Amino acid sequence: MASSPEIIAVNQAEPPFYWGLDVGGTGIKIGLVDQVGQTLAFEKIPTRESEGADSAVERIGDVVDAIKARLGSNGQIAAAGQIAAAGLGAPGPMDLPTGYLVAPPQLPSWWNYPIRDRVAERLQLPVSFLNDGNAAAYGEFWLGSGRDDSSMVLLTLGTGVGGGIIVDGELVNGVNSFGSECGHIVIDPSPTAQLCVWGGGRGQLEAYASASGVVQRTRQRLTEGADSSLSGLLGGENTELTAKRVYEAALKGDELALKIIDETAYWLGIGITTLVHTLDPGSIVLGGAMNFGGVDCAIGQRFLAGIALEFKNRTFDNVFAGTTIKFANLGADAGYLGVAGFARHEHTTKQPAI
Template sequence: MTSTPALIDIGDAKPPFYWGVDIGGTGIKIGLVDSDGGTVAYRRIPTRESEGPEAAVGRVAEVAAEIDRQLGIQTRVAAVGVGAPGPMDLQAGTLVQPPQLPSWWGYHLVDAIAQRFGRPVTFLNDANAAAYGEFWLGSGRADRSMVLLTLGTGVGGGLIVDGELVNGVNSFGSECGHLIVDPSPTARLCVWGGGRGQLEAYASASAVVQRTLEQLTRGQDSCLSGSMGGSDTELTAKRVWEAAIEGDQLALEIVDETAKWLGIGVTTIVHITDPGSVVLGGAMNFGGADCDVGRRFLKGVADEFRARTFDNVFEGTSIQFASLGGDAGYLGAAGYARHEHPRHD
């Protein structure tokens, strides 16, 4: 179940306002955010991918119009920020071939949003939007530079250097999940693009499931053995985490191995960009900071990083969990619109 973010009263909000739209394969989050990052209004609607992008954009615009009628804020809205899954062409404002949205391929999303809203539109990869949210309002808010790694079905990334997002010439900047961590010809394949040896193939929820199944097939003893067949017992990264909480040895080994690979990726990113702050987000955090297994996972990442970097770099780099959860995307999209289109009402 998706929780609703805490809202502030319109009378306490600081204009101008910014729409933040976070488009996913199953749901779209729409938030009206004030200049200080407070959420004034929020809705979540189904994407209904099979109906196509025009229908979805129309429903987003209808939600915004409804909120505007209730609050009377249209003239105080400066811009719209949109985050969506890649690959994309940021300069053209189009989605290229996002695997989660096959009916949206080649769609001119920015033009469609701008026409419906009548406001400037900023366009971001969804992981970059989440990164900017954590940078503006979350775990990276005290830093000038930050990298976010989002751990889910795949591994997303967002990189901010001296306050600016790294979007890249080919709209592929900050795609840290496709960093090569294993150059061998037999390295694993990542879940989306089939890239061999990439971080996503080792540190994503999909990789956790695949590696666990391989060990179970080899006969390793585990309470997860019943998850090898049947929809009621389907193996997921969440089930691995639950088994780890119970002390299952295989599950703990998988958590530790995932931390190791992620630590290798973190080391390479830090050695290139030296951001000072590494934030781990996404649904696969093994319980996060409030769970023994989550803390073990975070320590494993830090230990691998420590073993591979310089002492002063380790001491000058924080590694922590994200704090905004599923709200980071729409907040970051709105925040980046604020960054690109400041207005002083």
Template sequence: MTSERIPRDQATAPFFVGVDVGGTNIKIGVVDDNGNTLAHTAVPTDESLGAEAAMRRSRDAIANLVAELSLTFDDIAAVGLGTPGSMDIPKGLILEPPNMPSWRYFPLRDCLSQLCGKPVGFANDANAAAFGEYWVGSGRQFDSIVMFTLGTGVGGGIILNGVSLDGTHSFGSEFGHIIVDSRLDARLCVWGGGQGQLEAYASAPAVAARTADLLAAGRSSSLTNRVARGEELTSLMLFEEAEQGDELSREVIVETARLLGVGIVTVVHTVDPEAVILGGAMNFGGHATATGRMFLDRVRAEFRARAYHVVSDSVSIDYATLGGDAGYIGAAGIGRTLFRQTKR
């Protein structure tokens, strides 16, 4: 079961808007009380024009969606907003988001709230995506989940009994920073720091960098031909060649699964959720491909081999199901939680 696109006349009021800010685009969706999407769109982030302009564009896009659905702003009970960290959630501030210098220390939540005339729930983008999976995605049958997102970086979210674990400094569930290799000569993240952290091994650029090291060391692989043709070595290329039977590509994916499994053991023994969900763009095709299934099997096996039996027998590990929609759906869900708390 996943969140569905449904027509207006099958939707359940009240309605919520989710806004998912990314470095390139801002995804926006109108979601009903059951987490189904009525309509969604995206506007360019245009970081250089500043945060307020982006919030105005978002407001206009929301107005258009609402009009297309023959709704008015009165039908929208609340808005949710997910943004890249770092942030101050209680104050509604975005602090120092990566690659968005003009947005620093902007009061994003209150700006959007004033523009829309609605209460705005505010969350880290990865926590918002985790909330989406918890509400209507891969985690819908569980009361508590942990989500790891593998993409340009490694992020995560923790949802316990419907509440996102944001942390004191709005810096909870930053799984890219957990350490899976404590050696003094452990790998650095591709940005040059983060020695031995999960992001140094399991982000898409880190997977490519680890593969490049093996190729440079003289390992043979079908990747070599493609790199020689001028293609950029990426985790997607690795996936494609693994599907074609390339041993080196498979080996890197297996080691990635092993280290992700190590990270999952650590996080599960810290927060003890019912389920772990693997999201983000780097899923090696997910359940639809042999490589994606192999990756998941290896993650599960590493977890089962290392976890204490009380949890190893009972914690579910599976892929996310909402894909790129998880962020705005989850943001809408966080807006819904705020609305229901206020109403009570």
């Protein structure tokens, strides 16, 4: 299949340039980003997990070659030498020092694969390697909601809860490549606390604040007989009751849906208290698909206010006053932009592994 990348006109591209490669379970995003964060070219290709990792690396290389050819022919970039490095984000668990994917559940046939070095060989560039949560955090920190912050914590609310932590401009990647796994902080120690659907431990934030957690709690209340416009979804396919449906019901004033969203805010307020008392980042950014309409929607605003209220109840006045909780604003682009930015950061501060 011939690649047809989107070429984006920018007024003044500022070299050097960096590839941002964001590998997920269903799609791979490939962007070429300049040093002030402008995207010069972008393409998303299917992951095709079952075809294996080598095939995906080859297809990434094909897109990269196609973009280079297109940009070279229209004069956007003068030479391949203006591309300094690549950033690569992928789901964990991974081993950052050796550049291996270890056992990502979304990519079962790619386990124990030296993805960083294979991409480096194909692209003939140094590659900076990151966990996808930290990649998105770095994107929001560089170009998004946290662009004016010195430190920042991102919580991504999606099927699970991911996270990324930046302290004084540096990512917390961890000694075992397990830093910033904020979805796995313990918020309820009870032996009967909620179990994470993804196999994490009991009572961890992910079980309460993810879209899966929202569905799980809604299903439970409906089974217990709660009166709600969502009841009709209970008997249907397991896939019909979603966090998006809960949000839509809340928009129409459904009391159960509003209660579930308020509870989600409550649990996030507890988790955020713990993260702030550990890191005092000044800035908490909420990303991921589950934003209940975001800052422009009354439900999103209610969600944010509920989180802030619980945090206020549990922290000190000056810490509350010195902390901002806000929505992310790069959406699904945060990952490829973040790894491009991290490659730029490593390229300008140290020499990454090739």
